[in-house]
Amino acid sequence: xxxxxxxxxxxxxxxxxxxxxxxxxxxxxxxxxxxxxxxxxxxxxxxxxxxxxxxxxxxxxxxxxxxxxxxxxxx
Numbered sequence: 001x002x003x004x005x006x007x008x009x010x011x012x013x014x015x016x017x018x019x020x021x022x023x024x025x026x027x028x029x030x031x032x033x034x035x036x037x038x039x040x041x042x043x044x045x046x047x048x049x050x051x052x053x054x055x056x057x058x059x060x061x062x063x064x065x066x067x068x069x070x071x072x073x074x075x
Contacts, residue, residue: 006069007031007039008062018062019046019054026054028061032069 008030011017020027020043029043046057 003035004069005033006062006065007033015055016051018058019051021051024049026051026057028054028058030062030065 008018018028018030020029026046026048027043028046029041032040032042034040044061046054046061048054048057
């Protein structure tokens with residue numbers, strides 16, 4: 001394993017997977033597994049109080065991270 005891998009599990013029955021509402025503001029959380037056999041739990045603010053907007057931002061964020069990890073750029 002020479003690069004990080006993005007670990008996400010999508011539950012199709014839960015539209016709010018990887019979302020966390022912290023006092024009204026939505027956050028996205030996920031785990032990166034690193035080449036040195038450690039993991040990094042990541043949380044990033046989506047900067048919105050709207051659940052529908054948070055879902056769209058989460059999907060874009062995870063897709064972007066997936067592309068970065070596939071290219072070897074996320075660490």
